[in-house]
Amino acid sequence: MQPIAFIRSPFVEKFGIPRQSGLAQRVVSRIVFVPEFSHPDFTRGIDQFSHIWIIWGFHCNTHDAGESFHATVRPPRLGGNQRMGVFATRSPYRPNELGLSAVRLLAVNEDGSLSIGGADMVDGTPVYDIKPYLPYADALPGAQAGFAAEKPDAALRIVWQDSCGKEALSEGHIQALEEILAQDPRPAYHDAPDRVYHLCYSLFELDFSVENSVLRVLRIKHRS
Amino acid sequence: MQPIAFIRSPFVEKFGIPRQSGLAQRVVSRIVFVPEFSHPDFTRGIDQFSHIWIIWGFHCNTHDAGESFHATVRPPRLGGNQRMGVFATRSPYRPNELGLSAVRLLAVNEDGSLSIGGADMVDGTPVYDIKPYLPYADALPGAQAGFAAEKPDAALRIVWQDSCGKEALSEGHIQALEEILAQDPRPAYHDAPDRVYHLCYSLFELDFSVENSVLRVLRIKHRS
Numbered sequence: 001m002q003p004i005a006f007i008r009s010p011f012v013e014k015f016g017i018p019r020q021s022g023l024a025q026r027v028v029s030r031i032v033f034v035p036e037f038s039h040p041d042f043t044r045g046i047d048q049f050s051h052i053w054i055i056w057g058f059h060c061n062t063h064d065a066g067e068s069f070h071a072t073v074r075p076p077r078l079g080g081n082q083r084m085g086v087f088a089t090r091s092p093y094r095p096n097e098l099g100l101s102a103v104r105l106l107a108v109n110e111d112g113s114l115s116i117g118g119a120d121m122v123d124g125t126p127v128y129d130i131k132p133y134l135p136y137a138d139a140l141p142g143a144q145a146g147f148a149a150e151k152p153d154a155a156l157r158i159v160w161q162d163s164c165g166k167e168a169l170s171e172g173h174i175q176a177l178e179e180i181l182a183q184d185p186r187p188a189y190h191d192a193p194d195r196v197y198h199l200c201y202s203l204f205e206l207d208f209s210v211e212n213s214v215l216r217v218l219r220i221k222h223r224s
Numbered sequence: 225m226q227p228i229a230f231i232r233s234p235f236v237e238k239f240g241i242p243r244q245s246g247l248a249q250r251v252v253s254r255i256v257f258v259p260e261f262s263h264p265d266f267t268r269g270i271d272q273f274s275h276i277w278i279i280w281g282f283h284c285n286t287h288d289a290g291e292s293f294h295a296t297v298r299p300p301r302l303g304g305n306q307r308m309g310v311f312a313t314r315s316p317y318r319p320n321e322l323g324l325s326a327v328r329l330l331a332v333n334e335d336g337s338l339s340i341g342g343a344d345m346v347d348g349t350p351v352y353d354i355k356p357y358l359p360y361a362d363a364l365p366g367a368q369a370g371f372a373a374e375k376p377d378a379a380l381r382i383v384w385q386d387s388c389g390k391e392a393l394s395e396g397h398i399q400a401l402e403e404i405l406a407q408d409p410r411p412a413y414h415d416a417p418d419r420v421y422h423l424c425y426s427l428f429e430l431d432f433s434v435e436n437s438v439l440r441v442l443r444i445k446h447r448s
Contacts, residue, residue: 001225004311004319020361037319041295044309048370052311055279055322071265085268087228087276087354095228095261098279098353100324102362129322130311136375137244138326139365143357146272151360 003126005033007056008113010176010202011122012223014060016185019076019152020090021101022118024179026172028106031114031127038112043130047108051133054119056099057126058092069093076188078147089148099125102133154182156215165220169204177201181208181215227350229257231280232337234400234426235346236447238284240409243300243376244314245325246342248403250396252330255338255351262336267354271332275357278343280323281350282316293317300412302371313372323349326357378406380439389444393428401425405432405439 009029011017018024031054033042046052061068072083073091086094104117114130158178160166166174185199193211200206200223207219233253235241242248255278257266270276285292296307297315310318328341338354382402384390390398409423417435424430424447431443 001320020358022361022364039295040309042309043311044296044307045370046309046312048368049312049372050368051364053324055324071263072268083268085264085266085270087267088270088273088356090355090358094353096225096352100277100279100353100355102364128320129318129324131314131324132312132369132372133364133367134244134314134369134372135365135367136369136373137246139363139367140246140275140326140357141359141363141365143359143363144272144274145356145358145360146269148273148356148358149360 001128003034003057003128004037004130005031005127007119007121007123007125007127008032009119009121009123009125010173012200012202014122016180016199016201017122018120018180018183021103021120023120023152023154023183024176025104025118026176026179027117027119028172028176029116029119029121030109031116031130033112040112043108043112043114046105046114046132049105049132051102052105052116053131053133054101054103054127055129056101056121057128058097058099059124059126060122061092061097068097069095075147077152080188084147098128152183154179156182156184156210156213158182159214159216161216161218164217166217168220168222173202173204177206181217184210184215186210225352227258227281227352228261228354229255229351231343231345231347231349231351232256233343233345233347233349234397236424236426238346240404240423240425241346242344242404242407245327245344247344247376247378247407248400249328249342250400250403251342252396252400253340253343253345254333255340255354257336264336267332267336267338270329270338270356273329273356275326276329276340277355277357278325278327278351279353280325280345281352282321282323283348283350284346285316285321292321293319299371301376304412308371322352376407378403380406380408380434380437382406383438383440385440385442388441390441392444392446397426397428401430405441408434408439410434
């Protein structure tokens with residue numbers, strides 16, 4: 001296994017990344033091929049597809065005591081207090097550490113890279129395969145999915161505090177951040193209204209706090 | 225990367241395997257975990273899901289001259305005479321040789337193995353990951369898919385010739401084989417009514433020929 005490409009994304013770190021692909025459609029990332037696979041022949045015809053699969057590596061996993069996975073994990077959507085088998089979840093801590101994401105193909109760029117929307121990958125993620133999304137085989141809208149059946153709530157209302165520095169952000173970044181923040185990036189069941197969280201996104205760092213389903217952006221500054 | 229499991233399937237060889245998962249739903253296969261991952265904890269809760277993803281290896285690829293892929297391939301559904309980029313296809317001959325299939329989860333067996341329906345994998349295929357199918361993230365029925373938008377025709381009518389030995393087959397095998405054969409297992413655009421093809425399936429070998437959209441099963445015998 002060798003990476004065929006790497007992801008360039010505005011997610012500088014894991015904190016804030018939506019829990020699946022497609023939850024923050026306005027997030028624009030790029031797939032940049034390594035030289036061996038950068039010839040445009042490799043993607044000839046891919047522009048006929050609106051969506052593609054990416055098989056990628058969870059390269060940001062920390063390996064406490066050298067261990068990369070356990071047989072069971074505690075999915076955040078079960079409140080973090082119930083154990084499920086790792087193969088019954090999409091946890092990043094899994095044997096072989098492979099991720100799977102369906103993303104929107106926005107453009108095939110002149111330099112051969114692919115612009116994609118809705119990716120849930122941190123900047124620098126290695127990509128092992130790209131496949132076209134085939135609705136007749138891949139789209140199973142009636143599939144049953146137990147504890148993970150519903151789309152996670154994007155329930156937080158976003159308030160950009162006056163003088164937070166919002167004007168430093170482009171309209172595209174603002175729209176993407178509103179999708180990301182509405183998903184509630186806090187660890188499962190955190191409820192500490194006085195706590196200030198820090199989210200790194202693209203060239204920026206945002207400070208925010210959450211109280212009563214309102215997420216308040218306190219300050220935006222350029223990352224140093 | 226190490227296999228977490230291997231597929232036990234009635235597809236003894238590549239010939240006859242449908243071109244995507246889900247095209248022959250009656251085909252029942254099993255995912256048998258390697259000892260390291262066979263503890264039932266690893267799949268705890270997976271029975272809440274009707275479908276699962278399998279990321280697997282195309283281990284049957286032949287490597288002429290040591291080469292495992294080319295930048296472009298000729299997809300069978302384009303008649304085999306038009307080249308597309310390998311990342312714009314689901315061709316098995318691709319960098320890293322990873323396959324991706326959505327299959328129906330039929331049962332979690334007492335021995336810990338998983339029974340699945342609709343798999344498109346040859347017996348002995350190595351499995352690298354299993355993930356639950358999440359409709360809210362994975363099901364994109366409106367996705368555009370250009371040259372691969374339509375489900376391949378299952379257009380052949382099956383005739384079991386008298387005295388072909390059909391009675392040796394179970395009802396389940398007959399139903400699965402009717403789905404498989406209707407997909408037309410012949411190489412793209414073969415049209416040789418006199419030719420006899422041989423399909424190995426489970427313990428059996430079938431001889432058949434095709435003329436005017438009718439596939440005639442000529443003989444069934446036990447594989448030696």
